[in-house]
Amino acid sequence: MTEPLTKLVYFAWVRERIGKPEEEVFLPSTVETVADLLLWLKARGEEYENALQYPEVIRVAIDHEHVDHREKIAGAREIALFPPMTGG
Amino acid sequence: MPAGVVPMVRIQRQDFDIAAEIGRLTEGRTDVGAVVTFSGLCRDEAGALAALELEHYPGMAEAEIARIAEEALGRWPLMGLSAIHRFGKIAPGENIVLVVAASAHRQVAFEAASFLMDYLKSRAPFWKKEHRVDGSEGNWVDAKDADDQAAARWNSSR
Numbered sequence: 297m298t299e300p301l302t303k304l305v306y307f308a309w310v311r312e313r314i315g316k317p318e319e320e321v322f323l324p325s326t327v328e329t330v331a332d333l334l335l336w337l338k339a340r341g342e343e344y345e346n347a348l349q350y351p352e353v354i355r356v357a358i359d360h361e362h363v364d365h366r367e368k369i370a371g372a373r374e375i376a377l378f379p380p381m382t383g384g
Numbered sequence: 385m386p387a388g389v390v391p392m393v394r395i396q397r398q399d400f401d402i403a404a405e406i407g408r409l410t411e412g413r414t415d416v417g418a419v420v421t422f423s424g425l426c427r428d429e430a431g432a433l434a435a436l437e438l439e440h441y442p443g444m445a446e447a448e449i450a451r452i453a454e455e456a457l458g459r460w461p462l463m464g465l466s467a468i469h470r471f472g473k474i475a476p477g478e479n480i481v482l483v484v485a486a487s488a489h490r491q492v493a494f495e496a497a498s499f500l501m502d503y504l505k506s507r508a509p510f511w512k513k514e515h516r517v518d519g520s521e522g523n524w525v526d527a528k529d530a531d532d533q534a535a536a537r538w539n540s541s542r
Contacts, residue, residue, distance in 0.1 A: 383510025
């Protein structure tokens with residue numbers, strides 16, 4: 297059985313540092329939570345290391361809803377990573 | 385929640401007309417006694433800022449503001465609630481965001497507008513990048529702890 301593709305989208309300085317607005321990845325089954333995902337991504341290369349140096353500051357949304365880092369990611373179609381928001 | 389009140393949420397590049405947005409909530413009815421509007425504008429930071437670039441997460445921006453608006457409708461007896469947030473490049477003096485709250489009495493409208501703005505600032509997926517007048521690389525605006533605290537006070541007071 298192959299793992300499903302998961303769409304990752306990036307915003308603001310997370311997007312700039314990773315160097316792309318989105319990508320689709322095959323997540324290994326060991327990546328169960330948002331925290332696991334951030335650690336796994338961080339190990340993918342220098343640009344990811346640079347963007348995710350302090351994973352605790354990264355905000356995450358699954359399918360357009362805010363989640364905390366303990367959230368399970370199984371079944372997620374789109375996972376967004378971004379800095380704290382500065383709208384308004 | 386009062387029956388039939390559907391919040392209006394728009395995410396758009398173009399400017400908005402505050403008088404028209406007030407009219408949208410009051411025209412054709414005689415029971416509204418209070419309308420509070422809040423508009424947020426781009427500051428020039430003592431002349432240093434040429435513009436702000438507003439980035440947003442399409443889809444989630446609308447959904448998150450709508451969730452916050454529904455929360456406000458559940459807390460206060462509102463007769464209308466609108467929120468408009470712009471994106472793209474915005475020059476000093478231009479509008480960024482608008483909230484309009486209508487109700488029978490002023491306190492409800494003031495509180496609901498304030499609540500919506502506090503939550504919008506800490507939860508709506510928008511990010512501001514500075515464009516500097518001197519042409520140097522602008523920074524991403526840092527989130528302020530004060531904004532998170534402003535949103536948190538609504539949990540403790542009710």
